[in-house]
Amino acid sequence: MEQKSATKYFPTVGDGSGLAGTEGLYKEELQLALRNRGMPLEALRYPITPTGLHYLLIHYDIPEVNAEKWRLKVAGLVGKPLELTLDDIKKLPRRTMAVTMECAGNGRALFAPRRISQPWLLEAIGNAEWTGTPVQGILQEAGIRNSAVEIVFTGLDQGVEGDQVQFYQRSLTVNEAMRDEVLLAYEMNGEPLPPQHGYPLRLLMPGWYGMTSVKWLDRIEAVAEPFQGYQMARAYRYSQTADGPGEAVTLIRARALMIPPGIPDFMTRNRLVEAGSVTLTGKAWAGRIGISDVEVSVDGGSTWSKAELGESGSPYGWRTWTFLWTATPGECVLLVRAIDAYGNMQPIDQEWNFGGYGNNGVQRVNVIVR
Amino acid sequence: MEQKSATKYFPTVGDGSGLAGTEGLYKEELQLALRNRGMPLEALRYPITPTGLHYLLIHYDIPEVNAEKWRLKVAGLVGKPLELTLDDIKKLPRRTMAVTMECAGNGRALFAPRRISQPWLLEAIGNAEWTGTPVQGILQEAGIRNSAVEIVFTGLDQGVEGDQVQFYQRSLTVNEAMRDEVLLAYEMNGEPLPPQHGYPLRLLMPGWYGMTSVKWLDRIEAVAEPFQGYQMARAYRYSQTADGPGEAVTLIRARALMIPPGIPDFMTRNRLVEAGSVTLTGKAWAGRIGISDVEVSVDGGSTWSKAELGESGSPYGWRTWTFLWTATPGECVLLVRAIDAYGNMQPIDQEWNFGGYGNNGVQRVNVIVR
Numbered sequence: 155m156e157q158k159s160a161t162k163y164f165p166t167v168g169d170g171s172g173l174a175g176t177e178g179l180y181k182e183e184l185q186l187a188l189r190n191r192g193m194p195l196e197a198l199r200y201p202i203t204p205t206g207l208h209y210l211l212i213h214y215d216i217p218e219v220n221a222e223k224w225r226l227k228v229a230g231l232v233g234k235p236l237e238l239t240l241d242d243i244k245k246l247p248r249r250t251m252a253v254t255m256e257c258a259g260n261g262r263a264l265f266a267p268r269r270i271s272q273p274w275l276l277e278a279i280g281n282a283e284w285t286g287t288p289v290q291g292i293l294q295e296a297g298i299r300n301s302a303v304e305i306v307f308t309g310l311d312q313g314v315e316g317d318q319v320q321f322y323q324r325s326l327t328v329n330e331a332m333r334d335e336v337l338l339a340y341e342m343n344g345e346p347l348p349p350q351h352g353y354p355l356r357l358l359m360p361g362w363y364g365m366t367s368v369k370w371l372d373r374i375e376a377v378a379e380p381f382q383g384y385q386m387a388r389a390y391r392y393s394q395t396a397d398g399p400g401e402a403v404t405l406i407r408a409r410a411l412m413i414p415p416g417i418p419d420f421m422t423r424n425r426l427v428e429a430g431s432v433t434l435t436g437k438a439w440a441g442r443i444g445i446s447d448v449e450v451s452v453d454g455g456s457t458w459s460k461a462e463l464g465e466s467g468s469p470y471g472w473r474t475w476t477f478l479w480t481a482t483p484g485e486c487v488l489l490v491r492a493i494d495a496y497g498n499m500q501p502i503d504q505e506w507n508f509g510g511y512g513n514n515g516v517q518r519v520n521v522i523v524r
Numbered sequence: 525m526e527q528k529s530a531t532k533y534f535p536t537v538g539d540g541s542g543l544a545g546t547e548g549l550y551k552e553e554l555q556l557a558l559r560n561r562g563m564p565l566e567a568l569r570y571p572i573t574p575t576g577l578h579y580l581l582i583h584y585d586i587p588e589v590n591a592e593k594w595r596l597k598v599a600g601l602v603g604k605p606l607e608l609t610l611d612d613i614k615k616l617p618r619r620t621m622a623v624t625m626e627c628a629g630n631g632r633a634l635f636a637p638r639r640i641s642q643p644w645l646l647e648a649i650g651n652a653e654w655t656g657t658p659v660q661g662i663l664q665e666a667g668i669r670n671s672a673v674e675i676v677f678t679g680l681d682q683g684v685e686g687d688q689v690q691f692y693q694r695s696l697t698v699n700e701a702m703r704d705e706v707l708l709a710y711e712m713n714g715e716p717l718p719p720q721h722g723y724p725l726r727l728l729m730p731g732w733y734g735m736t737s738v739k740w741l742d743r744i745e746a747v748a749e750p751f752q753g754y755q756m757a758r759a760y761r762y763s764q765t766a767d768g769p770g771e772a773v774t775l776i777r778a779r780a781l782m783i784p785p786g787i788p789d790f791m792t793r794n795r796l797v798e799a800g801s802v803t804l805t806g807k808a809w810a811g812r813i814g815i816s817d818v819e820v821s822v823d824g825g826s827t828w829s830k831a832e833l834g835e836s837g838s839p840y841g842w843r844t845w846t847f848l849w850t851a852t853p854g855e856c857v858l859l860v861r862a863i864d865a866y867g868n869m870q871p872i873d874q875e876w877n878f879g880g881y882g883n884n885g886v887q888r889v890n891v892i893v894r
Contacts, residue, residue, distance in 0.1 A: 163796060163892050164789040178548020184557060184633065185793050188647050189565075192558040194720075196585040206576030206718050214788050215566040263554065270791070277558050315790040348576050350564075418584050419534040420685040421640070423555050426533060522533050 162317050172396055172508070173267040183263075183273045192277030198413045198436050201281070201467075201474070202252060205343050208280030209364075210350055211257045211272060213322050214313030217370050221354045226338070230306075230375035233297025240354050243338060246287035251335065251360065252471035254281040254439040258363035258390055258403045261504070261513025269510035276411060276517055281437070281472050284358050286339035290332045293376070298328070302376035305331040306383070307357050310370040316384050324366050325381035326359070335360045335442075335470065338371065360470035361442030363406055363512070365390050392507045400507070407514040408500045410438035410448045410461075410475060410492035414519050424520040432479045437472035438463075440494035447493040448475040454487040455502060455516075461490070481523040488519040532687050542766050542878070543637040553633075553643045562647030568783045568806050571651070571837075571844070572622060575713050578650030579734075580720055581627045581642060583692050584683030587740050591724045596708070600676075600745035603667030610724045613708060616657035621705065621730065622841035624651045624809040628733035628760055628773045631874070631883025639880035646781060646887055651807070651842050654728050656709030660702050663746070668698070672746035675701040676753070677727050680740040686754050694736050695751035696729070705730045705812075705840065708741065730840035731812030733776055733882070735760050762877045770877070777884040778870045780808035780818045780831075780845060780862035784889050794890040802849045807842035808833075810864035817863040818845040824857040825872060825886075831860070851893040858889040 167182045168174055179187075191210040197203060221240055228236035257278035262269060264276075293305070309322040330336070339358040340347060347353040352369030359366040365385065380386075386402070393400025413436050416427030438445045448461040464474030475490075491500040504515040537552045538544055549557075561580040567573060591610055598606035627648035632639055634646075663675070679692040700706070709728040710717060717723040722739030729736040735755065750756075756772070763770025783806050786797030808815045818831040834844030845860075861870040874885040 163894075164792045164794050167791055178550060179554055180548060181633075182792055184549055184554075184643060185645060186791075187554060187557040188562040188643075188645055189793075191561045194559040194582060194586060196588075197719075199588060200719075204718050204720070206578075207720055208576075212564060213790060215784075216564060218566075218569060263551075273554060273558075275555060275558055313788045313790055314796055319787070319796070348574050349567075349570075350574070350577055414585075417689070418683045420583060420683055421537055421556075422534045422552055423559075424534050426684055426689070524533075 163314060168270050172270055174270050175267045179273060180270060183270060186272045190272050192274065193280050195277060195411060196413055198411055202283050202343060203280040205282070205345070205348060205351070208282055208351070209255070209257060209278040211259070211278065211364060212311070212350065213315070214311040216349050217310040219310060219353060219370060224354055226355060226371060227373040228292060228296045229373060230377055231299040231302040232376055233299065236292070236296050240340065243287060243355065244340060246291055248285060248287060249337060250283060250285040251337070252281060252283050252468035253358060253360045254279065254406070254470065254472045255364045255367065256406050256409070258365050258511045261515060262510030264515060265506050265510050265513055269508060271510060279411070282342050283344065284337060284339040285341035285344070286337035286358060288334060289336045289338055289357070290334065292338065292374070293332065298376050301378050302328055303379065304328065304377050304381050306375045306377055306381045307368040307371060308373040308375070309368045310372045316388055318384055320384055321372070322368060322385065323381070323383045324368050324385050325383070326366065328376070361406060362404055365403070389509065390511065391509060392511060393509065395508055398508070403511045405443070406439065406441035407512050408440035408445065408492040408494040408498055409514045410436060410490045410500065411517055412436040412488060412490045412519060416521065424522065427481050427521050427523045429481050429483050429523050432481045434477040434479050434488065436475060436490060438475050438492040439472040440492060442470055444469065444495040445473055445492050446495050446497070449491050449493070450477040451489040452479055452486060455489050483523050486521050486523065488521055489516050491516045533684060538640050542640055544640050545637045549643060550640060553640060556642045560642050562644065563650050565647060565781060566783055568781055572653050572713060573650040575652065575715070575718060575721070578652055578721070579625070579627060579648040581629070581648065581734060582681070582720065583685070584681040586719050587680040589680060589724060589740060594724055596725060596741055597743040598662060598666045599743060600747050601669040601672040602746055603669065606662070606666050610710065613657060613725065614710060616661055618655060618657060619707060620653060620655040621707070622651060622653050622838035623728060623730045624649065624776070624840065624842045625734045625737065626776050626779070628735050628881045631885060632880030634885060635876055635880050635883055639878060641880060649781070652712050653714065654707060654709040655711035655714070656707035656728060658704060659706045659708055659727070660704065662708065662744070663702065668746050671748050672698055673749065674698065674747050674751050676745045676747055676751045677738040677741060678743040678745070679738045680742045686758055688754055690754055691742070692738060692755065693751070693753045694738050694755050695753070696736065731776060732774055735773070759879065760881065761879060762881060763879065765878055768878070773881045775813070776809065776811035777882050778810035778815065778862040778864040778868055779884045780806060780860045780870065781887055782806040782858060782860045782889060786891065794892065797851050797891050797893045799851050799853050799893050802851045804847040804849050804858065806845060806860060808845050808862040809842040810862060812840055814839065814865040815843055815862050816865050816867070819861050819863070820847040821859040822849055822856060825859050853893050856891050856893065858891055859886050861886045
């Protein structure tokens with residue numbers, strides 16, 4: 155896999171535990187927040203997120219790729235290793251899907267203590283229309299061997315993390331990689347991928363948190379053992395400790411979010427709403443499981459009412475919900491929660507984990523009605 | 525101007541001074557950092573910034589605009605008030621220009637103490653190609669009166685700031701508004717404006733910090749007195765105090781930025797570079813004045829050498845600079861500074877001001893060469 159270990163080059167942020175308590179953000183967290191990008195929540199109004207509003211998490215740098223010289227290498231336990239041009243890939247069966255993507259670290263900065271890393275609140279989301287070709291077809295064309303148990307996807311983005319110099323790499327079991335909906339995507343919202351979303355080609359794993367959808371794909375390799383790279387074995391685990399193996403982060407947990415109603419206060423982002431009828435609306439999703447209900451509370455979580463659910467379009471995309479609220483003057487806190495098709499209800503507060511993953515605790519919107 | 529004063533609705537962040545010392549960031553600052561967007565510095569490699577990588581500062585919410593019903597109102601001290609459709613505006617003389625835009629608050633979080641607001645470091649920049657029609661022509665068509673001294677531009681974005689419920693509004697003197705290069709822009713990089721950049725129409729004031737280029741334009745009004753709205757009289761002033769009138773923030777100060785070389789450490793964003801010849805490169809700009817020189821230091825600012833300057837394209841756009849560096853193993857700090865056509869040199873540390881504006885102190889890039 156050509157990953158080198160490195161001596162410890164860079165300073166540790168914080169007290170060495172990897173966690174921060176209630177103290178304010180470190181400059182290193184701010185640096186990450188300013189280069190990665192959240193979706194402003196009013197953009198929940200768009201059924202398909204405009205490209206420039208979709209969230210972005212870029213582990214290292216956006217690499218510079220010359221698409222003419224670029225080739226996708228398919229290697230490892232295959233009968234016929236491949237080197238494909240972008241045109242080769244575009245000639246394969248084409249599929250377009252709306253897919254809600256969410257960063258596994260969404261909600262991280264709402265945990266206490268918080269993992270020192272990209273400090274998301276609620277906005278690491280987006281729902282784009284992706285076009286590509288199923289991974290399945292390419293693995294079949296390469297003649298994947300029965301001895302293969304996982305497929306390792308390697309990006310062109312390189313950096314240092316956990317004291318290792320590494321290209322960004324994630325794996326899928328062969329069974330997961332062979333699912334119909336798993337794509338090698340070359341278009342987003344009907345245009346070639348923009349550089350920041352993985353040009354010229356990325357993996358798209360619908361229903362899973364975004365870390366799996368490797369961008370700037372360089373190489374796909376079939377291997378005989380579960381892959382133990384940094385992003386599989388050390389990062390993206392639900393664990394109570396820095397070292398505990400924990401469980402792998404995979405499917406996106408249920409979540410509903412609300413377009414904050416009324417107008418914002420610049421500094422606090424709290425809302426000012428005029429009394430009267432207010433249509434609360436937003437989107438809800440739950441990986442590939444789907445949503446069964448959305449509930450709204452307009453009294454800080456004491457009582458809950460069912461919202462109306464819009465039609466289910468893409469099985470991997472979000473659904474619109476609406477709720478008619480009669481706003482009366484005073485202060486209140488609005489909440490919304492989703493229940494997935496298996497009956498899992500989004501918690502008020504999600505159970506803590508060290509990495510700050512999968513925090514789908516409910517959104518709270520502070521409102522003044524006048 | 526239809527701006528209402530409001531009682532104080534929302535909590536104060538911090539100790540009431542508006543400033544924060546060396547403590548970490550407040551949650552409110554993080555909220556702003558996650559919805560506004562910086563340009564990752566490796567995107568300095570693109571002569572024209574891809575739309576989704578350009579910086580964004582959205583004071584309130586991105587408004588929802590129905591372009592069919594939308595009209596630009598031209599009113600006030602004019603002989604013939606106008607209500608123009610987007611098609612009307614597209615029929616007027618068309619002009620396309622590359623323009624470097626920078627937020628007036630870029631560098632704010634590098635001041636100590638810092639103003640509690642959007643906590644930019646260095647990345648609130650972008651260089652897009654904008655298409656539109658000169659404001660000049662529209663004011664002439666409306667028959668602007670000699671008694672007009674300023675033009676007030678009002679956006680559709682509304683919020684609470686400084687205890688005032690307000691639409692975002694900025695003014696220009698008639699002389700400034702009549703300059704050839706001041707556009708009403710309806711395209712960015714050859715496409716209709718995306719929602720987050722002001723769809724369907726925005727002001728574009730080349731060479732000035734971005735606060736003047738009002739998005740989601742609703743109304744242009746010629747007035748007889750200097751406009752005293754919040755964004756003119758209270759925000760965007762170079763002042764030593766919260767209340768001092770200070771000087772208006774206008775032209776973009778000289779700045780050079782470097783693509784951080786080598787590969788990043790995920791957490792600190794410090795760089796790991798292989799020893800040998802390294803081409804350092806980036807962009808430099810100085811409002812509408814232009815750049816005369818760029819200098820690089822590879823020893824933390826002790827000695828400086830001239831970089832090579834690329835051609836000047838657009839008078840309002842950035843220029844490429846390059847510098848060949850022989851990297852030898854060890855730690856070092858790379859710096860780069862621009863000198864504008866009037867001889868103003870970008871300072872190592874800019875003089876402090878209360879609002880945190882115009883901080884063009886030089887970039888420092890921490891590097892380990894191995």
